Every structure is written in C-alpha cells, then in structure tokens.
Amino acid sequence: MTxxxxxxxxxxxxxxxxxxxxxxxxxxxxxxxxTHALIGRNGAGKSTLVSILTGLQRPDEGEVRFAGxxxxxxxxxxAWRQRVAxxxxxxxxxxxxxxxxxxxxxxxxxxxxxxWRTLRTRARQLLEQYGVDVDAETMAGDLGVEQRQLLxxxxxxxxxxxxxxxxxxxxxxxxxxxxxxxxxxxxxxxQGVTMMFISHHLEEVYEICQSVSVFxxxxxxxxxxxxxxxxxxxxxxxxxxxxxxxxYRTRTPGTSxxxxxxxxxxxxxxxxxxxxxxxxxxxxxxxxxSGSSGxxxxxxxxxxxxxxxxxxxxxxxxxxxxxxxxxxLRAGLGFVPQDRHHQGFVPLLSIAENATIPxxxxxxxxxxxxxxxxxxxxxRMIEQLDIKTTGPDQPVADLSGGNxxxxxxxxxxxxxxxxxxxxxxxxxxxxxxxxxxxxAVEDAADxxxxxxxxxxxxxxLRICDRILVMFHGRIVKDVPRGWTDxxxxxxxxxxxH
Amino acid sequence: xxxxxxxxxxxxxxxxxxxxFGRFRDLTLVPVIVxxxxxxxxVDPIFLTPGNLTNVLQQQSALALVVLAEAxxxxxxxxxxxxxxxVGMAPAVGVMLVIPVAAGGFGLELPGILAIPxxxxxxxxxxxxxxxxxxxxxxSAFIVTLAMMIVVHGLQLGLTQGKSLFELPESFLYxxxxxxxxxxxxxxxxxxxxxxxxxxxxxxxxxxSLYAIGGNADAARAVGVxxxxxxxxxxxxxxxxxxxxxxxxxxxxxxxxxxxGVGWIFMAFAAAVIGGVxxxxxxxxxxxxxxxxxxxxxxxxxxxxxxxxxxxxxxxxGSIILVALMISRLAGGKxxx
Numbered sequence: 001m002t003x004x005x006x007x008x009x010x011x012x013x014x015x016x017x018x019x020x021x022x023x024x025x026x027x028x029x030x031x032x033x034x035t036h037a038l039i040g041r042n043g044a045g046k047s048t049l050v051s052i053l054t055g056l057q058r059p060d061e062g063e064v065r066f067a068g069x070x071x072x073x074x075x076x077x078x079a080w081r082q083r084v085a086x087x088x089x090x091x092x093x094x095x096x097x098x099x100x101x102x103x104x105x106x107x108x109x110x111x112x113x114x115x116w117r118t119l120r121t122r123a124r125q126l127l128e129q130y131g132v133d134v135d136a137e138t139m140a141g142d143l144g145v146e147q148r149q150l151l152x153x154x155x156x157x158x159x160x161x162x163x164x165x166x167x168x169x170x171x172x173x174x175x176x177x178x179x180x181x182x183x184x185x186x187x188x189x190x191q192g193v194t195m196m197f198i199s200h201h202l203e204e205v206y207e208i209c210q211s212v213s214v215f216x217x218x219x220x221x222x223x224x225x226x227x228x229x230x231x232x233x234x235x236x237x238x239x240x241x242x243x244x245x246x247x248y249r250t251r252t253p254g255t256s257x258x259x260x261x262x263x264x265x266x267x268x269x270x271x272x273x274x275x276x277x278x279x280x281x282x283x284x285x286x287x288x289x290s291g292s293s294g295x296x297x298x299x300x301x302x303x304x305x306x307x308x309x310x311x312x313x314x315x316x317x318x319x320x321x322x323x324x325x326x327x328x329l330r331a332g333l334g335f336v337p338q339d340r341h342h343q344g345f346v347p348l349l350s351i352a353e354n355a356t357i358p359x360x361x362x363x364x365x366x367x368x369x370x371x372x373x374x375x376x377x378x379x380r381m382i383e384q385l386d387i388k389t390t391g392p393d394q395p396v397a398d399l400s401g402g403n404x405x406x407x408x409x410x411x412x413x414x415x416x417x418x419x420x421x422x423x424x425x426x427x428x429x430x431x432x433x434x435x436x437x438x439x440a441v442e443d444a445a446d447x448x449x450x451x452x453x454x455x456x457x458x459x460x461l462r463i464c465d466r467i468l469v470m471f472h473g474r475i476v477k478d479v480p481r482g483w484t485d486x487x488x489x490x491x492x493x494x495x496x497h
Numbered sequence: 498x499x500x501x502x503x504x505x506x507x508x509x510x511x512x513x514x515x516x517x518f519g520r521f522r523d524l525t526l527v528p529v530i531v532x533x534x535x536x537x538x539x540v541d542p543i544f545l546t547p548g549n550l551t552n553v554l555q556q557q558s559a560l561a562l563v564v565l566a567e568a569x570x571x572x573x574x575x576x577x578x579x580x581x582x583x584v585g586m587a588p589a590v591g592v593m594l595v596i597p598v599a600a601g602g603f604g605l606e607l608p609g610i611l612a613i614p615x616x617x618x619x620x621x622x623x624x625x626x627x628x629x630x631x632x633x634x635x636x637s638a639f640i641v642t643l644a645m646m647i648v649v650h651g652l653q654l655g656l657t658q659g660k661s662l663f664e665l666p667e668s669f670l671y672x673x674x675x676x677x678x679x680x681x682x683x684x685x686x687x688x689x690x691x692x693x694x695x696x697x698x699x700x701x702x703x704x705x706s707l708y709a710i711g712g713n714a715d716a717a718r719a720v721g722v723x724x725x726x727x728x729x730x731x732x733x734x735x736x737x738x739x740x741x742x743x744x745x746x747x748x749x750x751x752x753x754x755x756x757x758g759v760g761w762i763f764m765a766f767a768a769a770v771i772g773g774v775x776x777x778x779x780x781x782x783x784x785x786x787x788x789x790x791x792x793x794x795x796x797x798x799x800x801x802x803x804x805x806x807x808x809x810x811x812x813x814x815g816s817i818i819l820v821a822l823m824i825s826r827l828a829g830g831k832x833x834x
Binding site for chain 1: 700701708779780
C-alpha cells in the first residue's frame, strides 16, 4: 500500500511429492507492509507454499525472493529466519521447557556456557517488547493456547524478520482471543511488518487483510485487494464453481414433539452451574458462548465424558449414568467430539471401520464383525456424506481435515441416533465440506433427531432453531431464530442481559 | 499434554508464585533418600558408617553410568535396551584383543594398555550402529535396541564360548579397583562424568538441544538443531559410557563373567524414571537420575544388611521401586508419562 516493493515473491513454484503435485507453477507476491490473506480449500497447496517460503522445503522448480533478493541457501537457517518468521499451525513450543528457553531455543547463548539469569532477562525484555504478559520462568506446557501463540509470534519476530506467516492462527482461539490477536496484528502492521495470513474464515480475511490470494488445486487462481473480491466471488475462486451460500432450512418442530435430550439442574464446579436444557425431536439447539463459558464442558457432560457434581441427564427418556459414555450411546445418542484428531477417529483404521465402531455389534453375530457388511455400510456412508476417498478401505489418516470430520459425523450418525451432540463440527474444514457437514446435521434433524450444536462459528449456529447463550457457566439467554450477529455476540460477551 | 483447547485469558500466568517449583522437580526423591537413610540406620548400626556408604556408592558406580547413558538417550526422546549387553561385551572384546589364546584371547596380543581404549571403541561402535538403524534407517528404537541387546550379548557368549575371563591385564582392572584420595577411583569417575553431564545439559546449547529434540523434534529442526546428528552422537556416547561401566564392573569383580550386565537395563530404567526422567522424552535431569540410582543402591544395601533371603529380594526390590515411584509422583504433583 505504502510502497510497491514486494516483501516476498514466489515465482513459478512447482513441488511434487511422489505422484502428487502439491504446487504447480504457483506464484504469490506480497507488497511490503501489507497483511495478505492466503486462502484455499484443504489440499490447495497452502501448507506446501508455507514450507517453501520458510525454507523448510526446496521447490522442484521456481524461485523465492525476499525484497527483490534471491532466497538464502536451504541450509542457512539463520539467514531464512532473518527474512521470514512463521507461526505454524502445529505448535513449535516445547512444553517441557520454560518460556524463556523456548524463546531462545538453540540460541540460548552465542557460545560457551548458558547464563540463565541473562537469558531470563533477555526473555523478559522480549516479552515486554511484544507486550506478552507471561512469566519467563513458567513451563511453556502450563500456558494456554493463546499465550503459546503469542510466544511463537514473539519468538518468530525476535530473529529480526519483517515478514511473518501466520498459518491458521485463529483455528484454536475463541472470539475475544481472536480479537486480541487481530489488535496485535494491526499494531504490527503499523510498525511496518508484512504478514501472510491463512484462515478458513473468510470474514476474518475481510476484517484484517488488505489483499488476498486464492489457491486451488495446487495453482494460484487470483490475487486482488479484498475490496475487489466480494464474499461470493472469493468462494467461487476457492471452489472453482459458482457455489451458492448455504441455504438454511426452516423446521417447525411441533410443541408436542417428544423430548429426546434433557438436563436438569446440572452443575460442575468451575465449568457450569445449574443448567437446564431440553431438546425436542426434530430440533437443533445451539450452544454459544466464549471459550470460558462452559459450553464445551456442558456438551461433554451430556455425552458422558464428564460426571456432573449434581443434576441429571436424560437421553431419549432414559436417565443415563453420568460420566459413562457407553450408557449414553446405548440410550440413543450420537456424538461428534471437539477435537477430531484426539477423540474422533483411529487414524490408521479404514473409513468403514471408523464409521461403524458404534454399530459393530449389528454387523455380525457373537462379537464377530463381517468385513463385507462393514464395507457396504462404509460405502453407504461415504455416499451419504459425500466423503472424497478412494474407497471404504482407505485409512482415515490419509483424508483431508474436512473429509476426516465427515467420517466422525458418519460414525455419530451410524446408529440413527435420537439425540445428537455436535461440538465444533466445522473447525478447520473448507467451505464445501462445511456445507455438507451442516447439511448432514440438518438431515438428521429432519429424520427426527434432536441435536445440540456447540460452535464458535456464527455461520454454523444459523442452522439452529434456537440458541442457548452461555456466559461464565450459566445459560443467560435463549435466542430464537432470526438473530443478528451483533445481537448474539453481545449476549456471548455478557454485554446485555 | 498440548490439547488444551480453550484459551485462558492472557494474563493468567501465576505471577504471585515466584518460587519456581520447576527447579526442585528433579529433587523429589530426596525425601525418599532421607527416609531410606533413617530406616537403614535402624536396620543395622553399620549402615550409616562411611565405610558402608562408600561401599554402596562403589557397588552402584557401574549401574550409575548405565543410568547416565540411558537418561541422556531418554531425554533425547529415544530408547536403548542394548546398553546392558554392551556392559559385558565391550570389555570382553577389548580384553580378548590383548590377552593370549591360553587365557581365552583372540591371539592378537595387542599391547595391554590398549585394552580400555579398544573396549570404549567397541561400545561406541555399538551405539553408532544403533544410531544408524534408528536415525538413518528409521526403525523403532525399541525394537532395534531389543534385537541389539540379544545380538550384542550373543556376540559375547559366542566369542567367549560362554566362559568367564579371569586373566586380565592389570591396567584394565585398575580403574575399577584403585583408590584415589581415600575413595574408590570408580566413585570419582562416576562423579566427574555426572558433573560433566549435568553442566552440559544444564548450561550448554548442545545439551539443551537434547531437551528440544525429545520435547518436539520438528520444532527443534525448525530452529536449526541438527536432530539426526545430535541423536546419533547421543547413542555413541551412550555406548561408550556403557562400555566404561563394564570396565569399572570388571575391575571391581576382577573378571568378566558371561552374564556381566544382564538384567541391568531394567534397573537402569527404574532408576532413571523414578528420578524423574520421562519415557516420552524431553523431561528430566541427570541430577534426578542420579538420585534414582542412590535410591536403588540404598534399598539393595538395606536388604543385604537385613539378611533378606535372595529368593525374596526381587519381590521386595520391585515393590520398593513402585513405592518410590508413588512417593515421587505425590511429591512432584504431576501425572507421570
């Protein structure tokens, strides 16, 4: 904006991994001082571009230039770090080491003995310089996600780079934390730092970025200033076709529909207090709130992952044993956990096997599981949820994030549950996958299931018939359909009551 | 460990807790040692005499070196079961290169003074081969070193035809039997090596890089640590230290039995883990591992003084390790990995 000097340029980059081409003649150019968004669906080549721009991988063809100069040789890590800093999607903080040591990892001292006192002082100065309010002596593993990320940003910038890549920094943050991150990004921009911002959330792109590049199928599609590329054209560029915005369906759950999931006077110290909740058949109830609102804890109690201190949970007319997942599943509940990588699937098992775990007993007699029937069920689920795969035998580990999440949802729906609890179903998945995931939840409701949807995404919550807003562990508001963003956010922040 | 999804407010760092328990975490076994010292003094009045305690230290010196080697490898996030076999095989091969055929040697009769350097070289080669298979060949450290444990011990049995070696050069026995300044040389050597390791891992970049590698190898790579090279070096050092442990043990006992070192690896793991070294890598200190060795040594000594019959020793031994684990878990406060 202020000048037309390119802080970073990548020209004609091609990178192959065996038979797959991750980048095919891709290019990007970012003007100095700009915050530039890089967007694309899962598998578009964003991650590969990041590792090439940070020098972790060499392109097969093409070149990278920083401020007009050719990039340093791959072995010269220090030279790379002085030109480009990166906050990776995967944390590079080492939890067993102190904050101070993490900041100066592998450069604790120029040579000779490490002076820990000096190191701590330097760490405090660095933390102060970037306004990170964390004690330098704390173990990094004791920090929250947001603090760890700030640590990564401070560390990345401390090498002197004026260009920083932020790879999906908002994926694990809640609303207020994202705003704090954006404030920080704005002030970095005022200091002249160039940024490349990767996110699946298009509204974030419009909020924080000046220009945007779209990648699709390993190629660069378009670069434009955000003002010239409205939302639907951005989505079109990502998907390569004109995609209509998601059409939210309307349902009219009769007041006489049976209650399929309910909680009475549920309390868990430190998470939530005195919560009452009823979900009728055919209804989708949203749970919204900030990260500390207790919404995830509540949802996890409903499925039996936690035992509440007091209160009862009833699934489909049966009072379930608290803290006992099998009992909730037996009563007819399906569940999509918050973190698919940790709780969602067994990566090395096939799609069919992952998706049929809860119904394995129905696929054979006397504890045996018929592989043929399992494959057949798997194939049906793949079709229903439009999972992109080579077949039901493919391990889930090979799937992209969105498709892996579909397998998790398929598993939750495997037994045609009467009650469904879905936590952050669209985290880290692209636009198209998002639509089919939300569609599948709505389908389940149309078939007569009652669903609880916990999400940090306002877009997801639009499929809900009503939304319960939680604040500091209490349900503070019951919002019917037809809400506006600002209304809901205000309730989530506890601004109105 | 890193799955905390909900972010806490930015200012959540406990500012008030200025005392950092982190630096005492490797000393959680000190109360256990104190209890053992008190208990021991009731069991037998001889227990607390300098002579007996020196004896405990000397007996544990060889095991202590294996623990040191294992702790280094564990901190770097790897595993080595073959160390115990190196304790027997390296000295045996080193000695067989210098002693005459009549005494069980190969007949090369190299100068006796070379026996120890050759022994250490053999240990280093075993470590290098482990490192090659694990880092270059990308095999699982557990399985590789399990196989190597059998291979290396089998090599010793084959070469010695299962016999013990007794006619050893004086120079080879010296380190394990000499007394310097009133204390056995072995204690000085172990003390010196632990000091070097504590300083290296506490105050030097290359030492700290072991923690970085064990904690998150990708992150270490991203900040420019040469992960493969460092881990390989750690395996080589581990092999050399284990060979030195064999030298000390040989000197103490005056011969190399066919079973020297067999079964030690479990004691070494127990000592390292109760001393706070994590099996998952990246956590624990050399000082902590040392306290683990002391606990094991004191327990063994008390059982001997108490006259516990040999058949029951294993049971008591194992139980006490479990109790020590529980105590250090309670004192350390964190779930063990």
